[in-house]
Amino acid sequence: MTLPKHTILLVEDEVEPAEMLANFLEMSDYNLLVAHNGKKALELIEKNASDIHLAVLDIMVPHVNGKEICRVIRKHPVLSDIPVIFLTAKDKEKDEIEGLELGADDYISKPASLKLVKAHIESLLRRQQPQNSKWIQYGNLYLDTSGKDLYQKETRIELTSTEYGLIELFFQNPKRVYTRQEILEHIGGDDRFVFDRTVDVHIKNLRLKMGDDSDMIKTYRGMGYGLNRDKIVL
Amino acid sequence: MTLPKHTILLVEDEVEPAEMLANFLEMSDYNLLVAHNGKKALELIEKNASDIHLAVLDIMVPHVNGKEICRVIRKHPVLSDIPVIFLTAKDKEKDEIEGLELGADDYISKPASLKLVKAHIESLLRRQQPQNSKWIQYGNLYLDTSGKDLYQKETRIELTSTEYGLIELFFQNPKRVYTRQEILEHIGGDDRFVFDRTVDVHIKNLRLKMGDDSDMIKTYRGMGYGLNRDKIVL
DNA sequence: GGGCAGCGTCATAATTCTGTCTCAATTTAT
DNA sequence: ATAAATTGAGACAGAATTATGACGCTGCCC
Structure with missing residues (x-):
């Protein structure tokens, strides 16, 4: 552990x-x-x-x-x-x-x-946290940026690289809303030619894995996705 | 400098x-x-x-x-x-x-x-890390242009994308009065074919969410809407 | 080659937002 | 003071947006 x-x-x-x-x-x-x-x-x-x-x-x-x-x-x-x-x-x-x-x-x-x-x-x-520590925490969730995975309290959640990319983006800038395009650019690396809605699917998969904390990722209708600001406590 | x-x-x-x-x-x-x-x-x-x-x-x-x-x-x-x-x-x-x-x-x-x-x-x-969020403030209201939402003092007000578009328009040009047509063009993106009374409804909804500060948005009868110049302190 | 995991797309269901309508309230004009 | 014009408020349908489940495709490991 x-x-x-x-x-x-x-x-x-x-x-x-x-x-x-x-x-x-x-x-x-x-x-x-x-x-x-x-x-x-x-x-x-x-x-x-x-x-x-x-x-x-x-x-x-x-x-x-x-x-x-x-x-x-x-x-x-x-x-x-x-x-x-x-x-x-x-x-x-x-x-x-x-x-x-x-x-x-x-x-x-x-x-x-x-x-x-x-x-x-x-x-x-x-x-210290957000900048350079290898851990970033919000609520019950701990992101290990060097091990590339996510912990919910003490249990590890296996993520695919796309899912990791998503959560990393959100964790780095917890107060921002990202459009689907921005998200695609971040996880695709290059601007591959991919349907917008694909993001929805990755979000869904990630939320599924997050279980009780799935509401940490919030849908900002008409805008995109981001962390749930109401659940971020510093 | x-x-x-x-x-x-x-x-x-x-x-x-x-x-x-x-x-x-x-x-x-x-x-x-x-x-x-x-x-x-x-x-x-x-x-x-x-x-x-x-x-x-x-x-x-x-x-x-x-x-x-x-x-x-x-x-x-x-x-x-x-x-x-x-x-x-x-x-x-x-x-x-x-x-x-x-x-x-x-x-x-x-x-x-x-x-x-x-x-x-x-x-x-x-x-200190560089801040990348942009804020516009009038009175008690703070618009977060990267998080796409509005704060009233320290409480966050959830906005739909149309409502955000409205308040953003007003905040960017606090001294202007906008006609309903102009407002529609800004929030609709393209000039969709929409009744201009619809703007009234969005204004109403936004005011509702703004509570005590609802008078920050003023009706300029016969002209349109804009920020309340009396409440803007520069 | 078979099995499997990850990704992208699609169709459809579920949800939330927008636009319209109606009627009340307010202001302006006569 | 009364009528006309303009705006505010509530309700609601259908539009638009998002969630979900299913499927095919690819590349990888046996």
Whole structure:
């Protein structure tokens, strides 16, 4: 099973607080990768790059400091777009500005409560979604853009490539209505010469597979199809 | 001017610091909309919704507090995706967590330097995805030309394609009066052979859906229909 | 070659929208 | 004030649009 459990890289030199935070986050259903120094952090990045969704970095860690790690992440082919949170002692405003310029997304002053850190993490992950995460979620539906398939809660729904193309189009732009022509162009790749109404059939097949969530795809009569805006909750 | 300037909504009750920050940001090539209390903030949001790219909110402001404003923004058809930054006194961790859960994107403890605030703003704008929906606003009404529907404040109004065609025509040329023939040509596509009284019926249906704002569409007796010039504020 | 899955087309059923009609309400003209 | 003209509202039939089920075609894997 591959439900979108997020993996967080935590880099923090003080062992005790790091463990506490890691445990707390694991209880909240995240996977954790923990490093207590910069070298270890870089190793973890090397080995697990494609799994990491967010990084929490203490600025002051042995060997390679947080800023350096952030720079590595931002240049990394797979990781360059993940959210990065810096942790640091209070009142180091200079660090904070530098961090932001380096491309950090957020900044938390220590000491910070576990709940606070979690709130920051969730806020970032929530906004992260549409762009570059491999998962896009609406309601019960999770689209895996790298595996090219769709999950309804925890069960996988097999899609044909045309059906995947449809749902991907809708998920990428949840508030838009697409005309049949636009849809055809997206799923056909090239503008093949295909009857309009064929789209209806694919929509029907897709809805069938979506079961209870079939009303997530809405017919905008006279216009085309799109997601059901009333069911989209951010 | 090279780049399209970003417009920032700043809500902060203390006049002196607000001015300083506003000036500083204007020097950095942003447009500023400043409110010193919640009521004013809501007005600015009403009138300038489609121009605002980011909001900086103090939590404690008179009339309507920052959290409430954030909630309004998140429910607003045009603004729901902009970055929101909260400003607050240090160590109000509870506020901070609540703010993040409300969908704030960032949180800055006061006092904060001008440069720090700017760094946060730039960090958020940098990550903001380009918006591809086009909005036209008059009064409480927001027309979403990519989603093909109409919002009345924050509630969506479902329109048929004919009704959408009508309102689109009026919104594109708010000061014009259209004869029934012109209206028919616009919504019919081709000049179908249809009684011009049919327009009356569509107008009626549209007004019905518009509820309190039904008087936004005015009857120009003997001429046709158009937007109510008295209710258009430019 | 047979079986199968995916796609496109068609015919027909189901649904929603549009256009017309009638009558009431409102405004304008005499 | 009354009549004439214009617009608003409700109801309804049939037009237009969409949903569905069935079928043939293609390419792929045994």
